[in-house]
Amino acid sequence: MPPPYYTEPNEDNINNEIHFYIVIKKVKKVYHCPYCWAKNKIKIEGDYKIIRYHPPDFQVEQYNLPLVFWDIKFPEDIREFSSRCNKCGRDIHVELWPYSIGDKRNSKNVNYYLKLGLGKTNKIDHEFFLESILTRFCKSLRVNYVIGSFFFMLTLALIWIIPLTITGGLSRVINDYGFLVIFIMSFLMLILLKRHSDILRKYLDCRNLPILLHENYLKSNWCTTLEEMSFKGNVLGHPYSLIKAPTFCGLVAVLFYILWRITIFINTNNFDAFLELTTTYYSFHISFISFLFGIPFWTMLLLIIGNVIWLFLATASLTGLIGRFMPLNINVIKELGGVEIFGKILLSSSYPMATIGVCLPIMLVVGLGFGTLVFLLGLFLIFLFMLMMGIGFFYPLIPIHKKIKKIKENEMEKISNRLDVAYSKIKEDYRKIPEKELLSNHLLISYYNRILNLSEWPFKINTLIKIFSAIIIPLLSFFLNFIFFSGF
Numbered sequence: 104m105p106p107p108y109y110t111e112p113n114e115d116n117i118n119n120e121i122h123f124y125i126v127i128k129k130v131k132k133v134y135h136c137p138y139c140w141a142k143n144k145i146k147i148e149g150d151y152k153i154i155r156y157h158p159p160d161f162q163v164e165q166y167n168l169p170l171v172f173w174d175i176k177f178p179e180d181i182r183e184f185s186s187r188c189n190k191c192g193r194d195i196h197v198e199l200w201p202y203s204i205g206d207k208r209n210s211k212n213v214n215y216y217l218k219l220g221l222g223k224t225n226k227i228d229h230e231f232f233l234e235s236i237l238t239r240f241c242k243s244l245r246v247n248y249v250i251g252s253f254f255f256m257l258t259l260a261l262i263w264i265i266p267l268t269i270t271g272g273l274s275r276v277i278n279d280y281g282f283l284v285i286f287i288m289s290f291l292m293l294i295l296l297k298r299h300s301d302i303l304r305k306y307l308d309c310r311n312l313p314i315l316l317h318e319n320y321l322k323s324n325w326c327t328t329l330e331e332m333s334f335k336g337n338v339l340g341h342p343y344s345l346i347k348a349p350t351f352c353g354l355v356a357v358l359f360y361i362l363w364r365i366t367i368f369i370n371t372n373n374f375d376a377f378l379e380l381t382t383t384y385y386s387f388h389i390s391f392i393s394f395l396f397g398i399p400f401w402t403m404l405l406l407i408i409g410n411v412i413w414l415f416l417a418t419a420s421l422t423g424l425i426g427r428f429m430p431l432n433i434n435v436i437k438e439l440g441g442v443e444i445f446g447k448i449l450l451s452s453s454y455p456m457a458t459i460g461v462c463l464p465i466m467l468v469v470g471l472g473f474g475t476l477v478f479l480l481g482l483f484l485i486f487l488f489m490l491m492m493g494i495g496f497f498y499p500l501i502p503i504h505k506k507i508k509k510i511k512e513n514e515m516e517k518i519s520n521r522l523d524v525a526y527s528k529i530k531e532d533y534r535k536i537p538e539k540e541l542l543s544n545h546l547l548i549s550y551y552n553r554i555l556n557l558s559e560w561p562f563k564i565n566t567l568i569k570i571f572s573a574i575i576i577p578l579l580s581f582f583l584n585f586i587f588f589s590g591f
Contacts, residue, residue, distance in 0.1 A: 134197060137326075138430065140317040141190035145197070151182070153200035155220060157329045158316070159185070159428045175212040175332070175341050178202060193430065211343040220328040229342045232350040233410050234300065237293065252293040259400040260286055266396045280587065281465040285404065288458045292407050295455040299414055300339060302451045306444055307334040307421075313442045315430040338417040348417065349410040356409030357402055408462075411455040415495055418452040423499035431503065433510050435554045439561055440507050446562030449496045453573045456492055460577025463488060464584040478585060485581045492574045500561060508559045518551045 132145050134156040182199040202208050204217045218224035230238060241251030309316055309326050320326050332341070340347025346354070422445050433440040467481045525544045562570075 132199070134195075135317075135320065135323075136188040136191060136193070136195060137316050137320040138193050138195075139188060139191040140319045141188055143186065143189055143195070145186060147182075147199060149201075151199040151201055152203045153217060153221070155198040155200065155325055155328070157196055157325060157333075158314075159194050159196050175216075175336070175344070176210050177213065178208055212341050215342055216328050216332055219331065220325045222324045226327060226331065227342050228304065229340070229347075231300075231340050231347040231410070233353065233406060234297065237297070248297055249294055252297070253290050256286060256290045256293065256400075256403075259403055263397045263400050281584075284465055285462050288462045289404050289407060292411060292455050292458045295458065296407065296411055296414065299418075299451045299455060302448060303338060303414075303418065304335065306448060307338070312425070312444065313432045313440075314425070315432040334421065338414065338421055349413045352413035353406040353409030356405040356412070360401065360405045404462075408459055411459060415452045415456050418448060419495040419499045422449055423502060426499065426502035426506070431506055433507055435511060435514050435557055439558055439563065440510075442503055442507065442561040443563070443566075444561075445500060445503055446560070446566050449499060450562070450566055450570055450573075453492055453496055453570055456495075457573040457576045460485070460488055460492070461580040463577060464581040481581060481585070485577050488577055489574050492577075496570050496574075504560050507557070507561070511554055511557055511559065514554050515551060518547050518554070522547055522551065 132147055132151070132154050133142055134145070134154055135141070136143060137156065137158055178201060180201040182201075184197055186195050186197050187193070188195055200217065204214055204221065204223065206214075209217070215224065215227075219226060237248065237251060237255060240255050241248055244251055244254060246254070306312065308330055309321055316326070336342075338348070340349060426445065431442060433442055439446075463485065464481055467477060467484070522544065525540070525547075
């Protein structure tokens with residue numbers, strides 16, 4: 104450590120007191136800009152082992168949520184700050200890590216991401232709990248995911264059906280229209296949930312996403328950590344997290360289901376009355392068996408629903424944050440500007456939600472009975488559900504829409520200015536204009552018309568039809584179910 108140095112008197116030192124301070128050696132660190140790959144230097148105090156740099160950090164902790172269960176725990180001594188590139192002027196998020204790889208003060212997640220960023224380990228892709236169960240189930244039967252999902256839900260359903268059949272409740276099972284629909288929808292939920300999680304793993308990649316990053320950064324290992332930590336990690340869960348985000352949300356849904364059952368039991372204060380309200384069987388022993396052996400199926404259904412809701416909300420949130428905080432590589436020559444992947448990802452997340460919307464009216468009728476009040480309450484909830492689906496699709500695309508519109512207007516203005524000059528020459532005497540210039544003007548007009556027809560939203564008409572169909576399905580299910588139940 105250097106020796107202390109004498110400070111000269113100043114306004115804050117009017118009594119000419121002698122003050123000493125310690126001079127800490129500042130170390131220069133160099134990092135590359137993710138956008139233009141220019142070298143940037145910073146002077147820092149202290150000994151930092153690793154420097155990580157990436158686009159602006161838009162992880163969920165910036166919103167100061169009280170329960171950030173999907174994030175990883177960084178060391179307390181880490182320094183994070185925003186720096187501006189000296190060449191392109193864009194903001195860069197810089198992290199200074201005080202400990203080396205393998206230090207006990209780093210969590211397993213932190214060590215994994217540091218090793219990944221320094222190229223000392225291979226990328227691993229852990230599944231969340233529900234995926235892991237189904238993968239093992241499918242491997243044990245040696246079948247694909249679709250068939251395995253069907254047999255998985257059928258196994259849970261048979262745990263409920265077989266005891267009821269033995270005790271004489273088969274006729275009610277056969278005529279239980281609500282359970283049949285919910286069983287089919289739960290099977291579809293699993294398939295669509297897996298499909299969406301696979302799409303996220305495929306497209307939450309800086310090489311597939313239309314993000315304006317330099318080619319050298321895309322090839323770097325720190326780009327891989329950006330994808331795994333900020334993109335996939337905050338949606339599908341971090342590799343070493345004990346309870347991943349989708350699983351946590353599923354457990355919350357199961358907890359609400361248990362609390363609802365407990366509330367009904369407390370209000371009835373009688374087990375017989377509780378069974379009468381929560382099952383469709385009049386005999387006590389059949390009702391008790393239905394309640395007891397139906398727990399695995401209904402618990403799994405709520406777990407699936409929680410996973411679906413999480414992935415829907417997380418996908419919408421991540422899409423909106425990318426569109427808002429990251430520069431996009433919008434090419435006005437390409438169809439939809441080359442950013443249609445965002446519309447596809449959000450559409451994929453809406454399909455599992457639509458299956459929940461089909462089940463919702465049945466759950467309302469089974470849980471609350473049939474009546475005018477239930478009808479009005481159900482209609483209100485369905486409209487809220489449809490509104491949530493609509494907002495979850497369109498709202499995250501607004502920042503992307505604004506960027507497309509701005510680039511489109513700028514390009515059209517540039518071409519329009521050049522065409523204005525060409526038009527003034529034509530008005531004077533078009534015969535004096537060289538043939539090459541006329542051809543160039545013709546190409547500019549074609550280019551202008553192509554940009555003029557560019558959609559300002561990152562989806563096609565068929566995507567719009569699909570999302571509106573997915574949004575309207577819960578309402579159709581609501582009316583069909585109430586017509587069915589009121590007629591029987």
